[in-house]
Amino acid sequence: MSSSATLLIAEDDDNDLFFLQRAFDTAEVKNPLQIVRDGQEAIEYLSGAGSFADRIKFPFPHLFLLDLKMPRKTGMEVLEWLSEQPELRCLPVVVFSSSANRRDIERAYELGANAFVVKPSGVIERAELAKAMGLFWLESNEPPVICTDGIEAARKAGGECAES
């Protein structure tokens, strides 16, 4: 879409976060990255609650990269929460996990995830993935109203995503 489209990353591991940020750098994906460090914080960010109320500072993301294994609330719990929010469940979600656990994969899709990716180990593979994601999700993909115009607009639009 545009290079201003925000990417929200939920990741508790410092190393993984560092590698991911570096991968986006390497892949020259310039979009702003918003970071939350656990599931609870992710929910707060997405619902614009507390310190995340300011949508100018913390804009609604076009893509949500979600790690599964996190403290406070796990990635799966965030997905569950999302599936219960009529306005929010249109948000494209890419699950980032350390393993291709069959049960996790099925459950994640069941709860509305749009992709399931196993974290690459190598620097090069990671950079390639960051580039592919930038190309696909942030440029090729047409996001729903909520990502571009926010919750209010999504509500007015008649909730095409919601309750459909």
Add this chain to the structure above:
Amino acid sequence: MDAKTRPFDRGLLANIVDYSEDAIVSKDLNGVITSWNKGAERIFGYKAHEIIGRPVSILIPPDRIDEEPGILERIRHGERVEPYHTVRRRKDGSFVEVSLQVSPVRDENGKVVGASKIARDISEQRRAQERLQRSEERFRVTLASIGDGVIATDTQGRVTFMNAVAEKLTGWSQPDSLGIPLEEIFQILSEIDRSRVENPVARVLREGNVVGLGNHTILVAKDGSERPIDDSAAPVRDTNGEIIGVVLIFRDASPKRDAQMAAMKLAAIVENSDEAIISKDLNGIITSWNKGAERIFGYTAAEAIGKPISFVPESRQEEERKVLERIKNGQQVQHYETTRMARDKREIDVLMSVSAVRNPSTGQIIGASKIMQNITARKKTERELADTRRQIEIHAQKLETEVAQRTTQLRETVAELEAFCYSLSHDMRAPVRAIQSYSELVLADEGKKLAPTSVEYLQKAISAAERMDQLIQDVLAFTRLSRQEIAVVPVDVDRLVHDIIAERPELQPAKADIRVESPLLQVRGHAASLTQCITNLLDNAVKFVAKGIKPKVRVRTEASNGKVRLEIEDKGIGIEQEAQRRLFQMFQRIHTGQEYEGTGIGLAIVRRAAERMGGSVGLQSKVGHGSQFWVELPGVDA
């Protein structure tokens, strides 16, 4: 007239004549009555003066009028007419039977001048005789129609009468038997020793008493057939008590004897039965007690009969009372199991069957019969069985509890294992990833500034991290295979193999010479698991070759017995016989890391995957010549 004047008509003779009971009448040769006595008045009803001087013919009935001329003729010739029975008519017209005797009457010169008649009224005598005859006839008919055989004899023991039953039983007819000594037609033997039994008539004649034959007498009929009889003989006496004959009465005793025999047989059965068979009257007094009862309860019949033996235990009294009540009321009692007390106080389990005993003629219930089968042994076995069953149940319950506990423990272990794997995949991979990635970043950012040895160390760290990561992923793959449910469906092996080869860089024609003998046969399996198998086998096939040699691999399928064997054959280094056995086990590496990289899990995964799909794996190998690994799975047509 003349006669009236004759002097001898008077006097004593006249007196005798006058008072005779018989009619004494005289007539002349013309048949005219000349005298008439009182007897004649009584018999014929005419007074003397009414009839003297009149013809005697007025006394003769019209149908007998011819008698008179003949009589007169004989008288004229001086002949007597011997007494004969005839009929005369009374004054009142009724007839009277008389015995008539006519004699000539002579004058002093001996000349026949008339006839005297003496007529005796025989009507009364005749009637008495008839009565007697009728009575005799009645007796005869009675005897003839009596249900028993009757034979009468005279005092000589000769047959004078036999009735139809006697004819039937002896086979002799009355006409053939009359006057014959009884023993000729009435032959009797002892049923016991077949000796001749004395003729009862002879005994009666000798002893003068009624004689009843002993039982067990057989009558031999004329045709030789034999039948048991009951009989008795009695003297026949006249009014003076003199024996004038003997009457013998006998009957066919076969039905009675048959019934007796049947009863004896039944009695024998009851007596010899293993079961206790007893009967009681309605007061509970024992009336019969067989050998079986003696054996089971220890009381002899003599001890039991006539007494209310208390072999019903205290705890069963109420039950017994109810049962007897039902029997009294004519209700049925089903078999039931109960207990009785033997003489030695042992409690005996019995299967009891109770029925009413009825008076044979009135049908009234007079007691109860009981058949008791000793089931003590059976009950003991049943109790033992029940005990055993209970113990088994307790044991089974223990086992179930144990199994449940172990299952819970196992589930916990499995859950722990799953948690361990999950954590392995996430937490252990993260640091490995970090080591690898930071090393790569240092090399990328600072590589040119570093000493060659430092570069080499970093590269070693990276390759170690890579191996570690692979190891973790293989272990995960293996445990995943063990746990997850797999659906077996037809799989296009040919396409699967070509896809795998196309995807993997080390399998490209430039690096390896892989020949697929297409088309490969389809199998029933699980695509993902089979992909893992084939990938691992192909990786191995191209990996284990001597340095500098281009791997040569052949892939083919072969069907046999509804199964398909997928063979992957290499011309590699081969595997020692010794190593082949442990090849498919976890973490078995037969080469050092320097020579050939590997985690030692690949073939374990192959085996586990094949087994999960209902197949098997194996190999043939020779060091220096190469190896042939195979996976056998169900064919699609099977």
